[in-house]
Amino acid sequence: MKKLCAFFLLAALIAMPAPLFLRAHAQGAREIFLSFDDGPTDSVTPLILDTLLEKGVRATFFVIGRQIRGREEILRRIDGEGHALGIHSYTHRYKEIYRSEEALLQDIARCRAAIRRVLPSFSAKIYRFPGGSFLCPRYRETVQRAGYTYYDWNAASGDGEGRFSASELYERSLATARGKARVVLLMHDGVGCGETAKALPAVIDAFLQSGYAFKTLPPQPKRNEPS
Numbered sequence: 609m610k611k612l613c614a615f616f617l618l619a620a621l622i623a624m625p626a627p628l629f630l631r632a633h634a635q636g637a638r639e640i641f642l643s644f645d646d647g648p649t650d651s652v653t654p655l656i657l658d659t660l661l662e663k664g665v666r667a668t669f670f671v672i673g674r675q676i677r678g679r680e681e682i683l684r685r686i687d688g689e690g691h692a693l694g695i696h697s698y699t700h701r702y703k704e705i706y707r708s709e710e711a712l713l714q715d716i717a718r719c720r721a722a723i724r725r726v727l728p729s730f731s732a733k734i735y736r737f738p739g740g741s742f743l744c745p746r747y748r749e750t751v752q753r754a755g756y757t758y759y760d761w762n763a764a765s766g767d768g769e770g771r772f773s774a775s776e777l778y779e780r781s782l783a784t785a786r787g788k789a790r791v792v793l794l795m796h797d798g799v800g801c802g803e804t805a806k807a808l809p810a811v812i813d814a815f816l817q818s819g820y821a822f823k824t825l826p827p828q829p830k831r832n833e834p835s
């Protein structure tokens with residue numbers, strides 16, 4: 609009898625759809641911060657925005673300053689549709705920006721100016737290191753001293769690591785987020801990230817079905833939590 613129960617339990621687990629499996633491992637309130645790096649782009653960002661609008665969820669876009677010219681409308685759309693904007697880089701050239709503290713701060717300031725040229729009231733001080741803060745941990749303090757809060761991620765679709773199909777990106781997004789009550793999911797809306805746009809509807813549905821609330825960075829302190 610025990611063996612039979614175990615068999616059915618195992619069979620149920622195997623048959624369990626991915627969203628339920630996500631839910632089974634994350635206890636308490638669940639929240640997800642979708643984040644898109646390397647936009648705006650003509651080919652991918654509008655598709656991502658269409659999906660977010662259709663699904664009624666918000667995300668955070670860490671943009672590349674030098675790509676903004678000619679894509680002002682896309683930037684206005686990101687802002688106008690309630691998403692958060694953050695600074696990623698002006699050039700995104702690692703060799704240049706990680707050369708020195710001054711070079712990094714200058715790059716951040718240039719990106720900020722490029723955003724403000726289109727959105728003069730832009731005041732967010734959120735930042736994502738190109739490649740992640742672990743690439744240059746010594747600069748974490750540099751950006752913090754400049755008043756920025758940087759955000760890495762604890763889950764990733766894998767679209768920055770190689771060429772994957774939409775279904776692989778979906779699987780990787782869920783696999784890396786599994787068991788985490790607060791997920792910061794790294795995705796990209798850069799050139800060549802068409803598969804990300806294709807994967808996004810299913811990724812959103814999976815987290816919605818698992819009871820995750822979609823939020824934008826920076827996270828707001830919870831009411832009962834000391835801030």
Ligand SMILES: [Zn+2]
Binds near residue numbers: 646700739
């Ligand atoms: Zn990047």
